[in-house]
Amino acid sequence: MNIRQLLETRVEQAMETAGAAKGSPAVIKPSGRPEFGDYQANGIMGAAKKLKMNPRQLATSVLEHLDLDGIAATVEIAGPGFINIHLSDEWLSTQAEHTLKDKSLNIESSTPSQTIVIDYSGPNLAKEMHVGHLRSTIIGDVVTRTLKFLGHNVIPQNHVGDWGTQFGMLLAHMKSLMDNMDSNDELSMQLADLESFYRDAKNRFDNEEGFADIARDYVVKLQSGDAECYALWQQFVEVSLSHCDAVYERLGVLLTRDDLMPESAYNDDLPQVVEDLKQAGLITENDGAQCVFLEEFKGRDDTLLPAIVQKSDGGYLYATSDLAALRYRHNTLHADRMLYFVDARQSTHLAQVYAISKKAGFVPESTSLEHMAFGTMMGQNGKPFATRTGGTVKLVDLLEEAEQRAFDLVSEKNPDLGEAARREIAKLVGVGAVKYADLSKNRTSDYIFNWETMLSFEGNTAPYLQYAHARIRSIFAKAGDVDTSADIAIKAPSEHQLALTLMRFSEALEIVEKDGTPNTLCNYLFELAGNFMTFYEACPILKDDVPVEDRSSRLQLAQLTANTLKTGLGLLGIEAPERM
Numbered sequence: 001m002n003i004r005q006l007l008e009t010r011v012e013q014a015m016e017t018a019g020a021a022k023g024s025p026a027v028i029k030p031s032g033r034p035e036f037g038d039y040q041a042n043g044i045m046g047a048a049k050k051l052k053m054n055p056r057q058l059a060t061s062v063l064e065h066l067d068l069d070g071i072a073a074t075v076e077i078a079g080p081g082f083i084n085i086h087l088s089d090e091w092l093s094t095q096a097e098h099t100l101k102d103k104s105l106n107i108e109s110s111t112p113s114q115t116i117v118i119d120y121s122g123p124n125l126a127k128e129m130h131v132g133h134l135r136s137t138i139i140g141d142v143v144t145r146t147l148k149f150l151g152h153n154v155i156p157q158n159h160v161g162d163w164g165t166q167f168g169m170l171l172a173h174m175k176s177l178m179d180n181m182d183s184n185d186e187l188s189m190q191l192a193d194l195e196s197f198y199r200d201a202k203n204r205f206d207n208e209e210g211f212a213d214i215a216r217d218y219v220v221k222l223q224s225g226d227a228e229c230y231a232l233w234q235q236f237v238e239v240s241l242s243h244c245d246a247v248y249e250r251l252g253v254l255l256t257r258d259d260l261m262p263e264s265a266y267n268d269d270l271p272q273v274v275e276d277l278k279q280a281g282l283i284t285e286n287d288g289a290q291c292v293f294l295e296e297f298k299g300r301d302d303t304l305l306p307a308i309v310q311k312s313d314g315g316y317l318y319a320t321s322d323l324a325a326l327r328y329r330h331n332t333l334h335a336d337r338m339l340y341f342v343d344a345r346q347s348t349h350l351a352q353v354y355a356i357s358k359k360a361g362f363v364p365e366s367t368s369l370e371h372m373a374f375g376t377m378m379g380q381n382g383k384p385f386a387t388r389t390g391g392t393v394k395l396v397d398l399l400e401e402a403e404q405r406a407f408d409l410v411s412e413k414n415p416d417l418g419e420a421a422r423r424e425i426a427k428l429v430g431v432g433a434v435k436y437a438d439l440s441k442n443r444t445s446d447y448i449f450n451w452e453t454m455l456s457f458e459g460n461t462a463p464y465l466q467y468a469h470a471r472i473r474s475i476f477a478k479a480g481d482v483d484t485s486a487d488i489a490i491k492a493p494s495e496h497q498l499a500l501t502l503m504r505f506s507e508a509l510e511i512v513e514k515d516g517t518p519n520t521l522c523n524y525l526f527e528l529a530g531n532f533m534t535f536y537e538a539c540p541i542l543k544d545d546v547p548v549e550d551r552s553s554r555l556q557l558a559q560l561t562a563n564t565l566k567t568g569l570g571l572l573g574i575e576a577p578e579r580m
């Protein structure tokens, strides 16, 4: 049980004994200011209202029954009926000691352990991976790592777009190039830059006489399983996937080929999906297309918004594969929760497929379907992030630049380190900075990409946290022999605050688990690093005049801080170098 949960249990017991309705929530929150204690219970007012009782009177009665012996130093009533709880130094010391010794960081596995499908990354293979997929990939990665860490059975699903009409155009272009080539190398060269390959194909599609017909013919052939066409498609997809692999590797995310569950995988199931929707009475034909109209989806003019599942030419759509995927994730993967890390602009699409899948009984009511939406990454000009000419920024180039900038920075800070070591550190700092800049923002809002702030050693950035960690490690490098079984004895307010924050790691993870918000973890780590800096200033460790017990105790707190920072950064998919 973390501290919040422990206080919640105790306060709720007391509330019940004091006469509050069973199940009245204690609403335990960390206090905003130290003078209000470490935590406050805000639930008394609500419970009193239900009882038609004076809240301060109820609070007084709750205090009489509240058993926090040995846990809290003082507990008091404040304002209209808040209860402020000041934890005792001794108790915090013991908690911190346990946490260090059992290496748990005070984290317990969540109960019950759930099966959680996480749909993230999902690039379209027809094109180069772009920044929108960066967001999905890294945010999804953090939530995957965190849920695994908390003991859930996590099943990543990389729903890549490898199917659809664009492939007709690409394959037609590819085939005609191959027919005019002497070797396969030339083709590989063309495919090395998927962005321009796509542009060339599109150009021919729009302008070249007869090309569009060939392209359409390829779509039909592909969908009917024509062997030659299929082989061509496979070759294209393989090249595109290897580009993704390179990006994943560079980003240091967990995704592998095993997590691929592309749109094409659902192809054979699509006719059945439409058939089952018909059986469920959900299909309406509209202009020859098979559509589902649901009451809750209305357009601007109040007309119902269709979800099209089959076009008039018989082709299936994005929504159809998503419905098939939902069913698969329930029937075969047995998901309790399905989390979709997908651009906010697809929220209507997802809301529609969620609603349809429940109405059609593809997924039971009890399965939680959650769109973890994210906003757009913007350039300095306030428009969606792009190259100067308005093109897509290749992720590989972006990461390359990050590394170079980090290298300059590390060299400036640490000129004595050998070049190889600086390169190594720059890699971790560069990619860490790009990831952290994104992860630390509230995922639902748009944000502006800015090299200077993300690579700064001050403020809520990856380099700051990595540096804080390296700095603690350097204390240990200088400290010599350390008594790893020493007692922790909290005395100073800054020690109290640091220990308290250390014990609150699991509270931050609890929120990531529920809401899929990596920024909660970022903010927590930032606060922790800040608390450490304050502590280190007020409570020196290595100075000569520090008594031995104080030195040992403080080293233990430093150790716990380093462990927590490293683990936290690890959950963010960011490495913490030993020195910087």
Ligand SMILES: NC(=[NH2+])NCCC[C@H](N)C(=O)O
Pocket (backbone or CB within 6 Å): 119, 121, 122, 123, 124, 159, 160, 161, 322, 325, 340, 342
């Ligand atoms: N199940 C899903 N629809 N996942 C999201 C896939 C993202 C899609 N390929 C895109 O680039 O927009």
